[in-house]
Amino acid sequence: MAEVKLLGFWYSPFSHRVEWALKIKGVKYEYIEEDRNSKSPLLLQSNPVHKKIPVLIHNGKPICESMVILEYIDETFEGPSILPKDPYDRALARFWVKFLDDKIAAMIKTFFRKGEEQEKGKEEVCEMLKVLDNELKDKKFFVGDKFGFADMAANLVGLWLGVFEEASGLVPLVTSEKFPNFCAWRDEYINCSQVKEYLPPRRDELVAFFQARARAAAKK
Structure with missing residues (x-):
């Protein structure tokens, strides 16, 4: 089974976009709450450019930026389409x-x-x-x-x-x-x-x- 983790903030609309997509697709994932004032080594390692959430980690590979992540989820996992077909x-x-x-x-x-x-x-x-x-x-x-x-x-x-x-x-x-x-x-x-x-x-x-x-x- 694929390992899926999501690094986010509970109050972030950007984190919730990604959770939304994962749930619609029926993807099981581990949610990891980050601390805005003390970002984890995992976050800093996974997003060294912007050092911010959300980050999706799929089988050890990080994907950053919420809407980029949504496109990745849509293309990678089975389930209802997120992007229009046309x-x-x-x-x-x-x-x-x-x-x-x-x-x-x-x-x-x-x-x-x-x-x-x-x-x-x-x-x-x-x-x-x-x-x-x-x-x-x-x-x-x-x-x-x-x-x-x-x-x-x-x-x-x-x-x-x-x-x-x-x-x-x-x-x-x-x-x-x-x-x-x-x-x-x-x-x-x-x-x-x-x-x-x-x-x-x-x-x-x-x-x-x-x-x-x-x-x-x-x-x-």
């Missing part, structure tokens, strides 16, 4: 994954900044939401009529964006008045059976964790 739909899925991942670093930092930096960050988040609001009109999934690759990447905005908002204590940026299509999609996304089963159940703990990070950032 080449054009695959290209669309990869496009939206890149869009989301390009925006997420700025989105996360926004909720832990102060003053002018925070205001500029909020503007960037709103621009991202405008794009998504336009794209998601009357759509249940990002690509086609099947849950898949881009939808896994969308956990960043489907769940974690709301967690960051709540944890930071800022006036909510995401409202149904401003972004009706996005909000309708988000509500459908979180409650969709294909999603709900795999999202982290401890939302209150996620909020508490990021509240602590927001307080620590405010003291700097």
Whole structure:
């Protein structure tokens, strides 16, 4: 039997993407929780370039970066397809994954900044939401009529964006008045059976964790 290990953080949307894919494929794996402040020798050895999670280790060989890992899982293990079969739909899925991942670093930092930096960050988040609001009109999934690759990447905005908002204590940026299509999609996304089963159940703990990070950032 193949040996599969996943190095991650319980509060990371990137770790949860990989867990999601493994569970959908029915792959048995060992989850290893890493310490953000004291990374293990296994993590540093497995990802010497970026020194970050998630890392999938399959038969002793490490694979890094969450969406690269998802493609590897899809190609390596039997089970439901994660990427669309149609080449054009695959290209669309990869496009939206890149869009989301390009925006997420700025989105996360926004909720832990102060003053002018925070205001500029909020503007960037709103621009991202405008794009998504336009794209998601009357759509249940990002690509086609099947849950898949881009939808896994969308956990960043489907769940974690709301967690960051709540944890930071800022006036909510995401409202149904401003972004009706996005909000309708988000509500459908979180409650969709294909999603709900795999999202982290401890939302209150996620909020508490990021509240602590927001307080620590405010003291700097």
